[in-house]
Amino acid sequence: MSAFQDLNGVPASANHHTLTDILRGEWRFNGFVVSDWSATHEMIAHGAATDDAQAALRGVTAGVDMDMVDGAYLNSIPALVQSGKLQKDVVDEAVRRVLRIKFKAGLFDHPYADPQREKTDILTPENRKVARKLAFESLVLLQNKNGVLPLNRKQTIAVIGPLANDKSSQLGPWAGNGQAADAITPLAAFRQKMGDDHVLYAKGVNIPPFESGLAAGVAAPAPPSATGVKDAETESKPASIDDAVAAANKADIAVLFVGELAGMSGEASSRASLELPGDQMKLIDAVIATHKPVVLVLESGRPLNITWAPEKVSAIVQAWYLGVEAGNAIAHTLLGDASPSGRLPLSWPRSIGQIPVYYNHKNTGRPSAPDRWHTGYLDSPKDPLFPFGYGLTYTTFKYGNLKTDPRVSADGSLHVSAEIENTGKREGTEVVQLYLHDRVAPTSRPVRELKGFERVTLPAGAHKTVEFTVNANDLGSYDPDMHWIVPTGTYDVWVAPDSASGVQGSFEVQ
Incomplete structure (x- = not known):
């Protein structure tokens, strides 16, 4: 789906570079693209088209195959083709993409739904x-x-x-x-x-x-x-x-x-x-x-x-x-018939002035200092009220005995494990999370990156070794020339209940 907003001044529904060069050329996408609700018509408000006809021409030639709801394609494409402004081959290709997916979905074999299923x-x-x-x-x-x-x-x-x-x-x-x-x-x-x-x-x-x-x-x-x-x-x-x-x-x-x-x-x-x-x-x-x-x-x-x-x-x-x-x-x-096990999918801000606040931020050149010259706020702690991944249950868990491969090759796999123990008095579910940090790379890396998690349910007093395997390629990042690389050097690893705590270790990528 092509979005409402623009990218570098070009509305998403008129962006040939993203919809054709990248989506179909680089990524080999073989489906069809539909505009968001009335996004073709809204090119007029963007200042990218004078009327629906121009918007439809920009949309279909950019790679939008189906126009959602506003009728710009339906009302304009026939005249655009007849006038020679729009090549018939472009329309045929858009229709072909839509029909291809309809065939794959079986809509021509079973075009009607059973209305009784609603009941x-x-x-x-x-x-x-x-x-x-x-x-x-x-x-x-x-x-x-x-x-x-x-x-x-x-x-x-x-x-x-x-x-x-x-x-x-x-x-x-x-x-x-x-x-x-x-x-x-x-x-x-x-x-x-x-x-x-x-x-x-x-x-x-x-x-x-x-x-x-x-x-x-x-x-x-x-x-x-x-x-x-x-x-x-x-x-x-x-x-x-x-x-x-x-x-x-x-x-x-x-x-x-x-x-x-x-x-x-x-x-x-x-x-x-x-x-x-x-x-x-x-x-x-x-x-x-x-x-x-x-x-x-x-x-x-x-x-x-x-x-x-x-x-x-x-x-x-x-x-x-x-x-x-x-x-x-x-x-x-x-009332205790179920034990909570959800975890925050976001960092909870202390105030609107702290937004955007997110766990995988960069360290900056001044992460901390005894005086005011550091990354933070004069009137508030810089950490969120509750960190990403945080959540309690009706019992308590203890993390320990972290083990990790000491070295991993750039084309290998990393194995990490830790022991999780239910130290409370009732059964509970813990969401065990794996975070990594590349200490030195061609581009500055986030202080932590989530690389895996597992829900673990344990009776009171029980313990379990939780294991994670990460493909070394997933440790990588883009260098300044936009090449995906796996930098060599030391990485930090945490097995943790959230993005701000946990047991820590390290390993080397060679």
Whole structure:
């Protein structure tokens, strides 16, 4: 697919160098290229075409075989060919590429789908089980002071927050034809698991959308049933911080569900701030002021500003948008029926001023110094709030006995192993990660590069030797002349639970 943006001033859908010279010439791509939604027509807004006819001519001659949705090809190509501006051979080749894939996909043998499958294949018990497993494994436990999680089933919990019972936001942006009515909310799951007598609820506040109209707070092209326009809430009592405080005071522990509406993340949903929208911080502060233990559950598609949270709340869970089984996954995990095993796919910034922040940054010439003359900030630590790959579970793991090949040839393989031990009192899953660093190369290399990971489930007290094999070619990098090389010399290696820790060794490439 050719993208919306330009590269060096040339829109992606008009870039012959990337679509033909590189994609088909160098990479030998044998499929077809489709433009992104209306990207051909949008060449006019780019200032790269005066009308759809010129945009279509630039697109098809650059290597875009199919124009998505805007009709520029359909309405312009016949006239372009008749006028002689567009060679018929160019059109024939574009058609040939599209038909070739349709033949390979079997569309000419089986052109029609069975409409009855929608009634039999969607949301089956088996499919919901898979959805629940994916949700379980996506939750990331960021903090768990004093083992407050898993929750005690005999206690009374206060389920609080604008996302605790919001069906539509569990689906996330770009839900397609997902139906809000099919989603299980955290509140519903807690009530089902614990009974109404042990679960108190207060919405606390509403999250105001940044837009107005039918699709406020949502992302196209989801239908109204999946957008929060209807069926979002199953209880209609007005939101009240006083009610939330009252619920927290009556409960043994408060579980706060805050974050963003589904449509505040995803395409066309950029934000200038990472603060919790609306009055959610007022709600959080009020609940924290009750001095009850607080479990903070964040539902969002991006990291939000929670620099304040580690000191003020007992536990922090990043739940993302987990889909139709979101509520079950969250409630079952917080109650201990499942142990969290998700890991952060990003570095969590301390503030928007720290962005971009990423684990595989360069060292720079001044990585550290006792004075101000180093890479960093005057008013904040330079490391992220939580590092890439980070995530806790309900047990603890110990890393040790790192072993690595002392030497490896540039055309050989590297073997690394380490022993992982479950030092806690219950079974858990650890995501063991392998990182490497080339100390000296023709171009400066990142401080760490992820080269592998493995999910390891161990009973309490058990241990396992985890082994990794890396092709030496994957240790390479591009030199200043854009040649892929595997530099000789010393490399650092870590087997680690995240990108900022682990057991370390080294080896030589000869």
